[in-house]
Amino acid sequence: MLSYDGTDYHGWQVQPNARTVQGLLLDAARRRFGTETRIVGASRTDAGVHALRQVASLTTAARISSPGLRGALNADLPRDIRVLDVREAPLGFNARRAATGKRYAYLIDNGPVAIPLLDRYAWHIPQRLDVDAMRRALAGLRGRHDFGAFCAAPGREKDPVCVVRALHVIRRKERLAVLLSADRYLHHMARNIVGSAVAVGRGARDAAWLGAVRESGDRTRAGPTAPARGLALVRVLYPR
DSSP: OEEEOGGGSSOSSOOTTSOOHHHHHHHHHHHHHOTTOEEEESOOOOTTOEEEEEOEEEEOSSOOOHHHHHHHHHHHSOTTEEEOOOOOOOTTOOTTTTOOEEEEEEEEEOSSSOOGGGTTTOEEOOSOOOHHHHHHHHHTTOEEEEOGGGOOGGGTTSOOEEEEEEEEEEEETTEEEEEEEESOOOTTHHHHHHHHHHHHHTTSSOTHHHHHHHHHTOGGGSOOOOOGGGEEEEEEEOOO
């Protein structure tokens, strides 16, 4: 399990000529444990997206204890990527394929003046948002649906049907958190849902609009994509 600040990275997945979380983790592991080492992440977080508890499976022929592995990787990784916990997994375990769902949180700084300490981790919206309207709008997205209307163009070749188990909006004074739980996510789906909910919260759309957008399957009818910096992977779910 690892945590990272995604601000300075081009997402999780290895990319040629780009600094990514998986790329740095893989480089550190291969220097220590050999070039045959493999790493698979449970979620391919986008550029700028953070993780509190990302899960990755590491396969290596080297013999090393779990605490030793954690210590070795953290010694070589930058401080904005930390391995929190290491556990031995069954042979053939794949962090992505074994996952049954993922939970994300999106943080909104809703005060009139942006808080500097939240700049890397929250979307600042000075206009006060109508949380009740946002909750009513998001209620229409729960369940098993075609979420193609909230999918970015690069991911539209994939099956658009997802099961959204929970959507919540929590306000604490001038901070809002949108919590999302689903079996899987389309490209930019979480950020497009948040951007659309914010359009409702601002009063630009009514609460019934979001359900109609979902039914249309038309990305051009949905709201804008929320900035990456407010989104964090909170938990990856596995069978008990």
